[in-house]
Amino acid sequence: MTIEFTAGNIHDLAPADLVQGDRVAGRIYTDPEIFELEMKNIFEKTWVWVAHESELPKPGSFKSTYVGRNAVIVTKDRKGAIHTLVNRCRHRGASVCEQRTGNANGFTCPYHAWSYSLDGKLRGIPYPEGYEGVMNKEDMGLQKLRTESYRGLIFATFNQDAEPLEEFLGDVTLWADHFLKQGAGYPLKVIGTQRFKFNGNWKIQLENTTDGYHFPIVHRSWMATVDAETADMLSFMTDPESTCHDLGNGHSVMHMVPEHIDLDVDDGTEPLQARFDGLVAELKQAGVDDVEIRKLVRSMHGTGSNLNLFPNVGLSSAFFRVLRPVSVDETVIEHVALGPDAPPEIAEPVIRERMRIHEHFQGPFGFGTPDDAEGWARVQRGAQASPEMPIMVNRGLNREYKAPEGWVTSHSTDETGMRAAYAKWKEMMSND
Amino acid sequence: MTEILESSVTGSGVSVSDPRIVRTINLIWREADLLDRKDYSAWGQLYAEDALYVIPIDTSIEDFDNVLNLVYDDARMRALRIQRFTEGYAISAVDSARTVRTVSRFVPGSASEDMMTLRAAQILVAYKRGTYDIWAADVDFQIRLGDEPTSDRIVKKVVRLVDAEDMVPAAGFLL
Ligand code: FES
Ligand SMILES: [Fe+2]
Numbered sequence: 001m002t003i004e005f006t007a008g009n010i011h012d013l014a015p016a017d018l019v020q021g022d023r024v025a026g027r028i029y030t031d032p033e034i035f036e037l038e039m040k041n042i043f044e045k046t047w048v049w050v051a052h053e054s055e056l057p058k059p060g061s062f063k064s065t066y067v068g069r070n071a072v073i074v075t076k077d078r079k080g081a082i083h084t085l086v087n088r089c090r091h092r093g094a095s096v097c098e099q100r101t102g103n104a105n106g107f108t109c110p111y112h113a114w115s116y117s118l119d120g121k122l123r124g125i126p127y128p129e130g131y132e133g134v135m136n137k138e139d140m141g142l143q144k145l146r147t148e149s150y151r152g153l154i155f156a157t158f159n160q161d162a163e164p165l166e167e168f169l170g171d172v173t174l175w176a177d178h179f180l181k182q183g184a185g186y187p188l189k190v191i192g193t194q195r196f197k198f199n200g201n202w203k204i205q206l207e208n209t210t211d212g213y214h215f216p217i218v219h220r221s222w223m224a225t226v227d228a229e230t231a232d233m234l235s236f237m238t239d240p241e242s243t244c245h246d247l248g249n250g251h252s253v254m255h256m257v258p259e260h261i262d263l264d265v266d267d268g269t270e271p272l273q274a275r276f277d278g279l280v281a282e283l284k285q286a287g288v289d290d291v292e293i294r295k296l297v298r299s300m301h302g303t304g305s306n307l308n309l310f311p312n313v314g315l316s317s318a319f320f321r322v323l324r325p326v327s328v329d330e331t332v333i334e335h336v337a338l339g340p341d342a343p344p345e346i347a348e349p350v351i352r353e354r355m356r357i358h359e360h361f362q363g364p365f366g367f368g369t370p371d372d373a374e375g376w377a378r379v380q381r382g383a384q385a386s387p388e389m390p391i392m393v394n395r396g397l398n399r400e401y402k403a404p405e406g407w408v409t410s411h412s413t414d415e416t417g418m419r420a421a422y423a424k425w426k427e428m429m430s431n432d
Numbered sequence: 433m434t435e436i437l438e439s440s441v442t443g444s445g446v447s448v449s450d451p452r453i454v455r456t457i458n459l460i461w462r463e464a465d466l467l468d469r470k471d472y473s474a475w476g477q478l479y480a481e482d483a484l485y486v487i488p489i490d491t492s493i494e495d496f497d498n499v500l501n502l503v504y505d506d507a508r509m510r511a512l513r514i515q516r517f518t519e520g521y522a523i524s525a526v527d528s529a530r531t532v533r534t535v536s537r538f539v540p541g542s543a544s545e546d547m548m549t550l551r552a553a554q555i556l557v558a559y560k561r562g563t564y565d566i567w568a569a570d571v572d573f574q575i576r577l578g579d580e581p582t583s584d585r586i587v588k589k590v591v592r593l594v595d596a597e598d599m600v601p602a603a604g605f606l607l
Contacts, residue, residue, distance in 0.1 A: 195600070352497065364603055370525075
């Protein structure tokens with residue numbers, strides 16, 4: 001069954017054949033035709049992350065983003081329903097919104113002023129006489145994607161026949177529930193977004209969120225600049241408790257800090273990190289009780305896991321990592337920082353500290369991200385050579401087992417999560 | 433010093449030819465040179481202990497404490513950043529882009545005996561593996577003048593990138 005990649009066949013193999021269990025071909029990073037097919041078969045077929053509910057705080061709130069290469073606007077209408085609309089006027093195609101976020105009653109195209117409501121309906125056309133008997137306004141609303149959410153995590157799809165979101169997520173919901181506990185009893189809210197781009201294929205980033213193997217190597221420079229307790233917390237390389245589960249549908253979860261997988265589980269023995277002494281004092285001053293302070297402080301680094309969703313979002317420790325494919329060798333990444341939506345005397349000091357932690361590692365000038373991006377760019381460059389030589393995703397095949405829940409499981413430094421994502425990729429790329 | 437327009441006078445009434453401003457600009461150019469040469473240890477010496485270096489995401493604000501930024505470095509973080517840039521573990525710094533920057537279009541702000549504010553334009557071109565990236569920014573400086581020019585120190589630098597809210601490349605150098 002396994003197809004061997006050779007110099008003779010590598011350029012002729014069908015895209016789905018370029019994934020072979022323990023290996024993939026470099027062509028999946030470099031072939032523009034494969035990228036086109038991915039946009040059609042994956043990004044315009046499945047559920048794609050578009051927003052967190054806190055980004056749409058009130059009726060009229062909107063956010064511009066993308067589903068694959070399609071610019072979309074995510075809106076909250078007067079009744080509180082969320083819509084995802086293609087940002088393209090139905091007249092002659094102009095974008096109707098160029099603001100990243102905001103509040104509006106609707107969108108008016110700047111070209112000939114067709115106006116649309118928050119749910120995408122075409123509301124008004126100037127000088128409508130020319131359309132009498134020519135077209136129905138009802139048929140000319142902004143194109144609408146299906147939009148569904150799970151506990152504030154909002155996804156959209158072009159595919160009107162896609163399975164319900166919760167079915168797509170499957171066992172992901174269990175781990176998303178764990179992720180959301182870092183609000184320490186409060187809902188989570190977006191506290192800022194960093195954006196950067198790298199010259200490489202989107203799947204290189206997708207792999208990275210489930211790549212525990214690179215951590216102490218690529219992030220050695222970050223490790224050298226944090227306190228000993230934080231460095232120690234992330235020394236999972238040989239910790240047998242630190243595992244990765246294939247959750248099905250291309251999704252996986254990798255546990256880097258096993259003792260923080262479920263932040264509600266706390267036997268009280270773990271000391272709070274000394275770096276948060278100032279924060280603890282500030283919260284005490286504000287009259288917050290010790291139990292709540294402990295909860296908030298234990299959640300400062302987020303959850304102990306990276307939950308990697310196929311195809312475009314990671315619920316990664318303390319933030320959302322959102323990827324956007326631009327072209328076969330260009331990808332945009334958003335690092336969306338999160339904090340508790342708590343009363344100001346709690347939210348302000350906690351969020352300030354979470355922002356500083358986020359800035360330290362993440363973003364285009366963080367102590368972690370630029371080194372990741374350098375690694376990814378190097379994969380893109382290296383993978384151009386000897387296309388018949390496979391990219392190996394075989395690490396840990398010798399120690400995979402089935403967890404009681406049925407999840408194929410291995411160590412966090414293994415490539416189980418990548419194999420999960422590529423199995424889904426292969427399935428979707430096989431579809432006509 | 434030919435870039436200084438002798439006639440340029442701002443609302444603050446301080447001319448760019450004011451000797452205090454000339455000292456300030458000298459310090460800014462020295463900083464630019466050290467950053468392009470990636471002499472981070474010497475660069476760190478130009479900053480006061482209480483100095484703040486910020487690359488904000490929201491370029492319209494002045495208080496960066498309660499927002500997420502791209503860089504928010506106090507003395508502690510600045511020292512760690514210098515360590516990261518110089519100790520050789522950070523693959524993005526080891527193999528970083530070559531940069532050439534110009535800082536000009538100086539507009540003096542407030543001036544007192546020992547504290548100057550100034551804004552400027554910075555155009556930086558970064559070259560790496562066949563790709564040129566342009567980094568354009570308005571930069572705000574606050575500079576404390578010492579007893580002599582060698583003891584002048586940067587107290588605050590805010591780099592307001594024109595595309596700060598958009599996606600910039602991940603950088604192995606400093607603006
Ligand atoms: S293109 Fe939008 S109204 Fe004409
Ligand atoms: Fe990483």
